[in-house]
Amino acid sequence: MTVTTAEPVIRLRDVHRRYPGRPPVRALDGVSLSVAPGELVAIVGPSGSGKSTLLNILGTLDRADAGEVCIDGRDVGTLSDKQLSALRAHSIGFVFQQFFLSPGVSALDNVADGLLYTGVSLRERRRRAARTLDRVGLADRLRHRGNELSGGQRQRVAVARALVGRPSFLLADEPTGALDSASGAAVLKLLHELHDGGTTVVVITHDHGVAAELPRQVHILDGRIESDEYLAGAS
Amino acid sequence: MTAARSRLRPRDTVRVAFSGLRARPLRAVLSALGIAVGIAAMVAVVGISASSREQVNQQLDALGTNLLTVAPSQSFVSEAELPREAIDMVGRLDAVESVSAAGIVPGTAVYRNDEIDPNQTNAIAVSAARTDLLDTVSATVASGRWLDDVLSAFPVVVLGADTAELLGISRTDGDVQVWLGGEWFTVAGVLDPVPLAPELDTSALIGWPVAESLLGFDGAPTTVYQRVAEGSVDEVRALLPATVDPAAPEEVAVSRPSDALAAQAATDETLTTLLLALGGVALLVGGIGVANTMVIAVLERRSEVGLRRALGATRAHIRRQFLGESVLLAALGGGGGALLGGAATAAFASSREWPFALPVWVLAGAAGATIVVGALAGAYPAARAARMPPTAALSSV
Numbered sequence: 001m002t003v004t005t006a007e008p009v010i011r012l013r014d015v016h017r018r019y020p021g022r023p024p025v026r027a028l029d030g031v032s033l034s035v036a037p038g039e040l041v042a043i044v045g046p047s048g049s050g051k052s053t054l055l056n057i058l059g060t061l062d063r064a065d066a067g068e069v070c071i072d073g074r075d076v077g078t079l080s081d082k083q084l085s086a087l088r089a090h091s092i093g094f095v096f097q098q099f100f101l102s103p104g105v106s107a108l109d110n111v112a113d114g115l116l117y118t119g120v121s122l123r124e125r126r127r128r129a130a131r132t133l134d135r136v137g138l139a140d141r142l143r144h145r146g147n148e149l150s151g152g153q154r155q156r157v158a159v160a161r162a163l164v165g166r167p168s169f170l171l172a173d174e175p176t177g178a179l180d181s182a183s184g185a186a187v188l189k190l191l192h193e194l195h196d197g198g199t200t201v202v203v204i205t206h207d208h209g210v211a212a213e214l215p216r217q218v219h220i221l222d223g224r225i226e227s228d229e230y231l232a233g234a235s
Numbered sequence: 236m237t238a239a240r241s242r243l244r245p246r247d248t249v250r251v252a253f254s255g256l257r258a259r260p261l262r263a264v265l266s267a268l269g270i271a272v273g274i275a276a277m278v279a280v281v282g283i284s285a286s287s288r289e290q291v292n293q294q295l296d297a298l299g300t301n302l303l304t305v306a307p308s309q310s311f312v313s314e315a316e317l318p319r320e321a322i323d324m325v326g327r328l329d330a331v332e333s334v335s336a337a338g339i340v341p342g343t344a345v346y347r348n349d350e351i352d353p354n355q356t357n358a359i360a361v362s363a364a365r366t367d368l369l370d371t372v373s374a375t376v377a378s379g380r381w382l383d384d385v386l387s388a389f390p391v392v393v394l395g396a397d398t399a400e401l402l403g404i405s406r407t408d409g410d411v412q413v414w415l416g417g418e419w420f421t422v423a424g425v426l427d428p429v430p431l432a433p434e435l436d437t438s439a440l441i442g443w444p445v446a447e448s449l450l451g452f453d454g455a456p457t458t459v460y461q462r463v464a465e466g467s468v469d470e471v472r473a474l475l476p477a478t479v480d481p482a483a484p485e486e487v488a489v490s491r492p493s494d495a496l497a498a499q500a501a502t503d504e505t506l507t508t509l510l511l512a513l514g515g516v517a518l519l520v521g522g523i524g525v526a527n528t529m530v531i532a533v534l535e536r537r538s539e540v541g542l543r544r545a546l547g548a549t550r551a552h553i554r555r556q557f558l559g560e561s562v563l564l565a566a567l568g569g570g571g572g573a574l575l576g577g578a579a580t581a582a583f584a585s586s587r588e589w590p591f592a593l594p595v596w597v598l599a600g601a602a603g604a605t606i607v608v609g610a611l612a613g614a615y616p617a618a619r620a621a622r623m624p625p626t627a628a629l630s631s632v
């Protein structure tokens with residue numbers, strides 16, 4: 001495939017993950033994948049193909065049964081639960097389909113919570129949150145509560161929360177899945193802008209339309225990578 | 236950068252725990268209520284009994300604990316009296332500061348008027364009182380005046396508090412008369428209740444001279460009251476029987492009325508213990524309520540836990556969050572309960588005109604109990620939340 005000179009942000013080598021059962025489910029069956037800094041990647045596949053399992057492993061929320069997982073240059077298999085938490089706090093920004101915002105809390109404090117487990121003071125968290133909300137185009141919604149925002153705005157707040165800690169990469173799980181097409185397009189546009197600014201973004205989706213807009217598409221089926229394509233002409 | 240740790244500041248732990256409660260205020264208040272009731276009960280029980288003790292202490296401070304009372308032993312005939320010389324004999328003891336006496340005028344009754352059948356008895360005793368009796372027993376006049384040397388020679392009576400109520404007399408302007416031993420006596424005064432000599436409350440007190448001249452009183456005292464130098468009370472107490480009645484010291488009983496007052500305050504100790512135990516049970520039930528609330532909270536907030544783990548929370552951070560929430564919840568109840576218990580104590584004390592007393596150790600104990608209950612109630616749910624795998628927590632929506 002493509003040779004990248006920089007140290008990859010994500011490097012999976014022959015990763016297996018099976019769930020117990022009769023017969024056991026091979027959710028990931030020998031996945032190898034490398035993501036370089038600054039890439040915008042779609043991992044696309046139908047339901048049950050193993051996307052969520054892969055997301056959990058990329059996000060260090062779950063461990064592989066076999067194979068090597070290196071995130072941000074660290075071999076995840078050798079890290080303790082506490083060290084994995086630190087890795088998530090500092091290096092990974094999560095964006096979920098259901099946003100997971102606190103409804104009664106302002107957009108500013110929702111974003112500031114992205115820094116909660118880094119030990120930064122509240123004042124500093126809020127300062128950086130305001131700056132990040134400005135970056136996602138919500139500078140005028142700082143005081144709005146989670147439940148006073150539209151779906152698209154909520155997802156942009158969630159993106160800001162993922163971004164506020166300046167992680168090595170964003171991991172977005174069906175980021176447009178709960179949005180109407182216009183809001184979904186706006187969120188995708190935001191991800192493109194972040195990518196243009198140098199942020200590494202991994203989008204996990206079952207939606208080929210969404211994937212088609214991204215420069216690199218990794219197709220997954222039955223726990224295996226079927227194809228890994230770079231779109232001609234994309235950045 | 237990758238060497239950086241995951242860190243939640245202590246202040247943020249409290250903030251996160253507090254925001255968890257604030258998200259469901261009604262539930263927080265309701266589950267804190269159980270703790271509040273338990274703490275309120277315990278604080279009020281201790282506060283009320285402390286206030287009552289404080290009241291007795293203040294009363295004893297005011298009345299003094301150096302009054303000794305000498306009377307014939309109860310086991311002997313009811314009409315028993317002390318030797319006439321008893322008063323002088325006692326006065327000769329060095330440590331005795333003042334002596335006074337009262338003597339029941341035998342076979343004499345007092346009635347509202349002369350038309351009441353003399354066979355109809357009442358509990359009122361007619362006693363001859365020395366003019367210095369009032370000061371010696373620290374009695375006070377509710378209205379009118381006390382007997383002086385002049386009045387003591389005339390048919391004038393001062394009524395004890397209960398006597399006045401029994402006879403229905405409150406006027407002491409000299410217009411009211413009572414039928415006493417077959418003579419009309421003018422009511423000159425009414426006494427306040429006398430805590431150190433409650434027997435005076437049910438007496439009608441007349442002058443020593445008029446008792447002898449008009450009613451044939453033999454001048455033998457029934458009760459001798461003496462104030463003794465502080466520090467010599469026990470010594471004098473031992474000397475008194477032989478001093479009062481050298482011929483039959485065993486027929487003389489000496490008592491110290493302040494002891495009885497103090498004992499009265501101590502008698503409700505068992506009731507206090509019982510009520511404290513009930514408060515403890517309420518606290519326990521409150522703790523179970525908090526534990527229940529926390530278990531439900533953990534189940535409901537699986538995705539929140541998952542999100543926090545994704546944001547970098549360690550298991551310890553999650554455990555501390557829920558433990559903190561539980562302790563805060565209990566503290567909310569404990570604080571409310573302490574206020575409630577303090578208010579109940581204040582209300583009860585003021586209704587009885589007692590001083591307000593609430594020992595600091597109760598509040599410290601309530602705070603400690605609250606934290607322990609909160610921590611115990613939260614330990615299991617918090618451990619459970621911490622053990623949840625982040626993937627399960629996130630996929631549960």
Ligand SMILES: Nc1ncnc2c1ncn2[C@@H]1O[C@H](COP(=O)(O)OP(=O)(O)O)[C@@H](O)[C@H]1O
Pocket residue numbers: 019020021025026027045046047048049050051052053054
């Ligand atoms: N916790 C689990 N226990 C057992 N089987 C699971 C579990 N999670 C996922 N699977 C199975 O693993 C396979 C991949 O699932 P998943 O990663 O969720 O796929 P996707 O997200 O692409 O729909 C599916 O067959 C699914 O049924």
Ligand SMILES: [Mg+2]
Pocket residue numbers: 048051052
């Ligand atoms: Mg899925």
